[in-house]
Amino acid sequence: MPSAHTPxxxxxxxxxxxxxxxLFLSRAGWEVEVFEAGAAPDPYQGLFLNVATNGLAVxxxxxxxxxxxxxxHRASRMVMRSGTGRVLGEVPNGPAGDPERGSVIVRRGWLHQVVRDGAVAAGIPFAFGSRLTAIEETPTGVRARFADGRTAEGDILVGADGIHSLTRRWIDPAAPAPRYSGLVGTGGIARIAGLEPTPDSQHFVFGARSFFGYLVxxxxxxxxFANLTKSEPPRGSLAGIAGGEWxxxxxxxxxxxxxxxxxILSxxxxxxxxxxxxxxxxxxRWSRGRVVAVGDAVHATSPSTGQGASLxxxxxxxxxxxxxxxxxxASAFAQYQAVRAPRAEAVVRYARRIDSQKRVTKSRLGIAIRDWMMPRFLRNAADDTRNDWLYNHEIPWQHPAA
Ligand SMILES: Cc1cc2nc3c(=O)[nH]c(=O)nc-3n(C[C@H](O)[C@H](O)[C@H](O)COP(=O)(O)OP(=O)(O)OC[C@H]3O[C@@H](n4cnc5c(N)ncnc54)[C@H](O)[C@@H]3O)c2cc1C
Structure with missing residues (x-):
């Protein structure tokens, strides 16, 4: 963007x-500042997540x-088992036949720390305790207002404020709201004596009454983690449930x-x-005027694809x-959405198909049919290239955007 001042x-x-x-904008010559509602980095918020081959490439x-x-934890394979313990099949968690380029599981807080430390090392300032409450356009730029009364001004504002994004609602008050998947997630990180390590893999169990995933x-x-089939809980209501009850x-x-x-549970x-x-x-609409949104703010997949952070x-x-x-x-934001929206939507659709397998609505007969079908479906999974589109997606920084 040609400009007399540093944008x-x-x-x-x-x-x-x-x-x-x-980090990328700073590399492109922009001055940037990150504003975060949380008072300080929280290393334990959110459990762990998959950083897929495509996210690792970025x-x-x-x-x-x-x-x-x-x-x-390197996890280039996902092993599926039935509630009776029978192995239903394996799925590559990365490009088929290329385990070296497989995906990894990390604590969510560790991923945040690595990216944040990289930004701090590049001289990017972070303002924690800064909850965005309003966005205003000015004659030459955009102004952010924060809950504590402070304001900040810039040439553009990028909303990376997650699935309940205020930025998304400012861009389009009629934007769709998040959709409940029918599943409640919970989980933990624990040292438990006597467990066999699960090198290079993550394991999933289609339990008769709830879906379970683990790695050692x-x-x-x-x-x-476990995914429990439940009707949508009122917002905030799960916070009142004690750990022992879960x-x-x-x-x-x-x-x-x-x-x-x-x-693991005991x-x-x-x-x-x-x-x-x-x-x-x-x-x-992913942008309006000088305001644009990224990540979960404009497209969020359930954790079932392991693609949220990578997208x-x-x-x-x-x-x-x-x-x-x-x-x-204006043209930058339009091009960005045109490139990204089809892929993000395809991943969300794919995750919805997996979620429907995790929800426990099946009768005994339904479970038996699923357990019979799945091994046939997954038979050649180690070489199954059907999901390569998820992982083989490279975006070279040095190539021109157009
Ligand atoms: C608690 C939690 C647990 C998760 N666990 C998993 C998981 O186990 N597996 C998985 O695959 N994915 C998980 N996810 C989703 C995954 O983290 C995201 O898909 C992915 O990291 C996309 O990141 P993002 O930066 O777009 O959004 P987020 O990681 O949600 O980050 C948004 C940030 O914006 C901040 N913010 C929100 N509103 C404001 C505001 N008004 N002003 C200033 N800051 C604001 C938030 O505090 C947050 O730090 C989890 C998300 C959350 C929130």
Missing amino acids: RALLIGAGVAGPATA LEQLGLRERLLTDA REEGTAYW LRELRDLHSDDPAPVPQ GTHGELSGYPIYDLSGVR ALEDAITLARCVRDLPDH
């Missing part, structure tokens, strides 16, 4: 999308991939499941919380490339 971008949200976009271009991998790292720490329900739901599911103690799983699709990273590099190469913010 300035306000980034709202210090999850993945905000700091990554800030981190590589930021020079952050190797650091992330210093505390990651080489040093013995188990990362686990554990009682989970131990009951998974009591018939194969090892090590009951062992060895888990302490705090546990549950969160309703939402997704978001069909957002028609956010792809948005970051794509938006910054468009801003760098196109003549003004």
Whole structure:
């Protein structure tokens, strides 16, 4: 963008999308600042997530991939089992036949820290405790207002403020709201004696009454989650449920499941919380004037695809490339949405199909049919290229956006 002054971008949200976009914009010559509602980084918020091959490719271009991998569980395979313990099949968690380029599981807080540290090292300032409350256009730019009365001004504002985004609503008050998936997630990270490590893999169990996923790292720490089929809980209501209550329900739901599911649950103690799983699709406007949104703010997939963080990273590099190469913010934002929306929508649709398998609505007969069908469907899964479109998606920074 030709300009007499150094252009300035306000980034709202210090999850993945905000700091990554800030880093790429700064590389494109922009002055940037990141504003985050949380009072301080929270290393334990959100459990763990999959950073897929395509997300790792973006981190590589930021020079952050190797650091992330210093505390990651490589999981190039996903192993599916029935509630009776029978292996239903395996699915590559990355490009088929290329386990070296497989995806990894990391603590969500670690991913945030790696990207944030990269941004801090590049001289990007972070303002924690800054909750965006209003956006105003000015004759020459955009102004952000924060809950504590402060304001900030820039040439553009990038909303990376997650699935309940205020930016999205400012861009289009009629934008669709997040959609409840029918599942409540919960999980934990625990050291449990006697568990066998699950090198290079993550495991999933289609329990008769709830869906369970786990991995055991080489040093013995188990990362686990459960997806419980429930009607939508009123907003905030799950916060009142104590950890012990979740554990009682989970131990009951998974009591018939194969090892090590009951062992993981009986060895888990302490705090546990549950969160309703939402997704978001069909957002028609990703920008308005000088304001644009990235990541979960404009498209959110349920965790079932393991693509939420990776799509956010792809948005970051794509938006910054468009801003760098196109003549003004309007054409940059339009090009960014045109490139990103079809892919993001396809991933959300794919996740919805997986969610429908996780919801426990099936009769005994339905479960038997699923357990009979799945091995046939997954028979050649190690070489199955059907999901390569998810992973083989490279966005080279040096290539022009147009
Ligand atoms: C608590 C939690 C747990 C999650 N767990 C998983 C998981 O287990 N597996 C998985 O695949 N995905 C998970 N996700 C989703 C995953 O983190 C996202 O899909 C992905 O990281 C996209 O990141 P993002 O930067 O777009 O949004 P987010 O990571 O949601 O970041 C948005 C940031 O914006 C901040 N913010 C929001 N509103 C304002 C405001 N008004 N002003 C300033 N800042 C604001 C938020 O505090 C947050 O830090 C989780 C998300 C959350 C919120």
